[in-house]
Amino acid sequence: MAEVKSSGTGSDTATQPRAVSAPKTGMQRIFGQYGVSYAFLLPYMIFFFAFLIIPVGVAIWLSFTYFNMLEAPRVIGWSNYRLLFLEDDIFVLSIRNTLFFAFITGPVSLTASFLLAWFINQIRVRTLYALAFYAPSLTSAIAMAVVWRIVFSGDRYGYMNYFLMRLGFIQEPFLWLIDQRTMLPVIMFVMLWMSMGNNFLVFLAGLQTVNTELYEAGKVDGIAHPLQEMWYITLPSMKPQVLFGVINAVVLMFSAGFEISLSLAGLPSPLYAAHMILSHLYDYAFIRFEMGYAAAIAVILFIITFGVGQGALRLLSTKDE
Amino acid sequence: MIIRVGRFKMTSGEFTTIAALTILAAFMSLPLIFVVSHALKPIDELFLFPPRFIVRNPTLRNFQDLLIATYSLNVPFIRYIFNSVFVAFCTVVGGVLLASLAAYPLAKHNFPGRNAMFMVVIAALMFTPQVTAIPRYLVVYQLGIIDTYFALVLPNLAIPYALFLMKQFMEQIPGALIESAKIDGATEWTVFWRVVMPLVTPAWATLVIIIFVATWNDIWGPLVFTRTESMRTLPIALQTLISQGSVARQGAYAAATFIMITPPVVLFTLVQRRVIATMAHSGIKA
Structure with missing residues (x-):
């Protein structure tokens, strides 16, 4: 495939700050010559390490301790993890809910974002459509609960029940947000509604960077249908955007379900049917103040998110080429 | 046809x-x-x-009710609005500034450790922020800033997503432009403010909207880091209104929802074009 896109290679255009003083010894030279670069980086890095990198390390350490905020943490080995997986049925349930939620909404949302962006890119008037698809992602899950609670209300006043009963699909009003069979699907529906966010824009922008000469070349090579064109030319050209989108989706899917669950099903949700890993983490960390145990939950979530993210990246980057 | x-x-x-x-x-x-x-x-x-x-x-009766009658909330509703606006403003200014400063050398300088640093930032894109919630809480607790505006702003200033987008965008700036400014005697600091920042307007407009929306809608931060009603932000106030579920509050609740949802949509509409221009450079090479 020809050279498609030139973003992301900074080293060739990069310029070196000129040496301020004559070369001296090792450390002195590095800081004399590159001091400016480090100075620019410093403020970000202070906050980055203080509130992101070091906390990850501390969380891992805390997960091996008993810690209730009152006494100093006491190291207790693997027992938090043993408790989590062997005794805590609700945690196992929360993992199941979260994975089910993420593995369905993640791919569906990514595919939908791409297809919508692709379709919009085919037409001339884009702005209004882009806004209509993107706007839901700007809303707060908590605020939108006002709508979803009316739509999925368990009495006959709810829109969903009202329409399904009018159409004869159900006879009695259905308790969408209380029945354990529908709670999670409703949350997933809401998630999908508000998930055409940054990824949709990333794809929309990416589509405009695809080299149009490739389409000409494709026509010569016998690509006739627009869908073929999308599969063989557009998608491979947009691989960098797709990779970025995948990472976004993974993070979003493992964290956003909690807010919707909290606002629609409550904490704890009836029979824990909408209990997410984050619900469990919040419960133990900030309601019960069992920080060690909660840290173990956080570490497991971290491993899952990171693992799924890396796995998806590897899968996609070896697929073609 | x-x-x-x-x-x-x-x-x-x-x-x-x-x-x-x-x-x-x-x-x-x-x-x-x-x-x-x-x-x-x-x-x-x-x-x-x-x-x-x-x-x-x-x-407009509901809005009146919400702003004037606040019988079941302990602080006037306007306080939540102020908290939300203030926290979002500080986070946006700080977040965009830190990300831009750090993105410049990562995009345009060669120095030892550059690639390693960028790798860490890429990896951090995959951190769900809640994973670090407990140690963050401990840091905030140790700093003695629980239940202050600092607790709502400081932990959210280093945003890998923002740094990543900014760095990708800055790489599009021709190196010659920066070089010629330096030959004219500009310091790195002047180059950054006079040459680089004006050229990346779409990128920082994008970051403004992304960070604003994230902060405005954030429920985790205020839930964890604040204790008193007067420090809570809009989403928490809404959550309180929901859980009270009283019939009399329905109108105020509807008005509050409107106030919560409108600013992000309006802001986004204003900068949509620039956001799309920024996202064009967002790809990851793997």
Whole structure:
């Protein structure tokens, strides 16, 4: 495939700050010559390490301790993890809910974002459509609960029940947000509604960077249908955007379900049917103040998110080429 | 086949695409239209059966109720609005500034450790922020800033997503431009403010909206880091209104939802073009 896109290679255009003083010894030279670069980086890095990198390390350490905020943490080995997986049925349930939620909404949302962006890119008037698809992602899950609670209300006043009963699909009003069979699907529906966010824009922008000469070349090579064109030319050209989108989706899917669950099903949700890993983490960390145990939950979530993210990246980057 | 709609001509394929997109766009907008309409409903329409989608006698009464009568909340509602606006403002300014400063050397300088640093930032894109919630809480606790504005702003200033987008965008700036400014005697600091920042306007406009929306909608931060009602932000106030679930508050609740949802949508509409220009450079090479 020809050279498609030139973003992301900074080293060739990069310029070196000129040496301020004559070369001296090792450390002195590095800081004399590159001091400016480090100075620019410093403020970000202070906050980055203080509130992101070091906390990850501390969380891992805390997960091996008993810690209730009152006494100093006491190291207790693997027992938090043993408790989590062997005794805590609700945690196992929360993992199941979260994975089910993420593995369905993640791919569906990514595919939908791409297809919508692709379709919009085919037409001339884009702005209004882009806004209509993107706007839901700007809303707060908590605020939108006002709508979803009316739509999925368990009495006959709810829109969903009202329409399904009018159409004869159900006879009695259905308790969408209380029945354990529908709670999670409703949350997933809401998630999908508000998930055409940054990824949709990333794809929309990416589509405009695809080299149009490739389409000409494709026509010569016998690509006739627009869908073929999308599969063989557009998608491979947009691989960098797709990779970025995948990472976004993974993070979003493992964290956003909690807010919707909290606002629609409550904490704890009836029979824990909408209990997410984050619900469990919040419960133990900030309601019960069992920080060690909660840290173990956080570490497991971290491993899952990171693992799924890396796995998806590897899968996609070896697929073609 | 060519279809004419007014003075526009289009192919049948284009027509189908537009029709399908229009239906989907309308369907997806329904909940937002409902929020606007709901907020304007007088009390009798709020409880109508079957629920009326579009308000018939619009009134601003709900907003009045929300701002004046605050009987079941302990602080005036305007306080939540102020908290939200103030925290979002500080986080946006700090977050954009830190990300831009750090992105510049990562995009345009060569120095030892550059690639390693960028790798860490890429890896951090995959951190769900809640994973670090407990140690963050401990840091904030140790700093003695629990239940202050600092607790709502400081932990959210280093945003890998922002740094990543900014760095990708800055790489598009021709190195020669920076070089010539330096030959004219500009320091790195001047180059950054006079040459680089004006050229990356789309990128920082994008970051402003992304960080604003994230902070405005954030429930985790205020839930964890604040204790007193007067430090809570809008989403928490809304959550409180929901859980009280009292009939009398329905109107105020609808108005609060409207206040919560409108600013991000309006802001985004203003900068949409720039956001798309920024996202064009967002790809990851792997």
